[in-house]
Amino acid sequence: MTSPSAPTLGVIGLGSMGMGAALSALRNGVPTWGCDPRAEARAAFEQAGGRAVASAAELAPHCDVVLVLVVNAAQTEDVLFGAQGIAPLLKKGAVVVTSATVDPALPPQWEARLAEHGVFLIDGPVSGGAKKAAAGQMTVMASGKPEAFAAAGELLNAFAGKVYRLGDAAGVGSTVKMVNQHLAGVHIATACEAMALGIKAGADPRQLYEVICNSAGMSWMFENRVPHILDGDYTPLSAVNIFVKDLGIVLDAARALKFPLPLAATAHQLYLSTAAMGLGGEDDSAVVKYYAQLAGLELPTAKEAA
Known part of the structure; x- marks a missing residue:
């Protein structure tokens, strides 16, 4: 059983990849929140033992690392900086892992904006498909400041089979x-x-x-x-x-x-x-x-x- 102070993961987007990542983290004993607008996805995640919410803003204050597994750059920016964005709601020193496939020029911009809130960014797109996500075997192509990886600790390994550290600058992963x-x-x-x-x-x-x-x-x-x-x-x-x-x-x-x-x-x-x-x-x-x-x-x- 995990302790109340155990590092907590949040997964925004419980689609085929996000659900697999969230369930893998649960299997590895990580307290995990999931966020998705679809009631059926939330119900499935709660049935597996996770905490599910419809609003990313509700999830943000509880999580040490937030994995954003949405469709594209526009959705990622909305999750982070939109009207209900999580950037000002995250704990100081929290880490956001952005995993949508995006223009490599965007993650450095997100990194700078999150830093204004005392939050780290890992540019961490993923590969492997739904099957590997469900097995906790996704590949994460990660880049970011060493402090970001230090703050994330072992939580990246809770949902991934391989985490490649590709450099100290956001954008390399993308x-x-x-x-x-x-x-x-x-x-x-x-x-x-x-x-x-x-x-x-x-x-x-x-x-x-x-x-x-x-x-x-x-x-x-x-x-x-x-x-x-x-x-x-x-x-x-x-x-x-x-x-x-x-x-x-x-x-x-x-x-x-x-x-x-x-x-x-x-x-x-x-x-x-x-x-x-x-x-x-x-x-x-x-x-x-x-x-x-x-x-x-x-x-x-x-x-x-x-």
């Missing part, structure tokens, strides 16, 4: 995450294109998947996403619209650096095309449907998978 999203977005688009090619040419999709997973062409994204295509299940674990956003961040940053990214630009157009078909809310593997419509393919269905 730079590394940006590179990860470049690769992830291109790999998913390529996996969809390759599967569509194989189906068009007459290969059995399940045999094709098995062979590629045991051959040099395999990637983690191919192995992870193609089963969604084989099962005809496009329930969004990570939606097409996420990569519309994330590859947009990658391309904007590259444009500022005057650095060409032809592969990322092409992949971005594929996600945009899929979203324009009305599929932006589906799983990112739905890019294969763009190719199916283009080439008149019949994709596997959920009925066939059953």
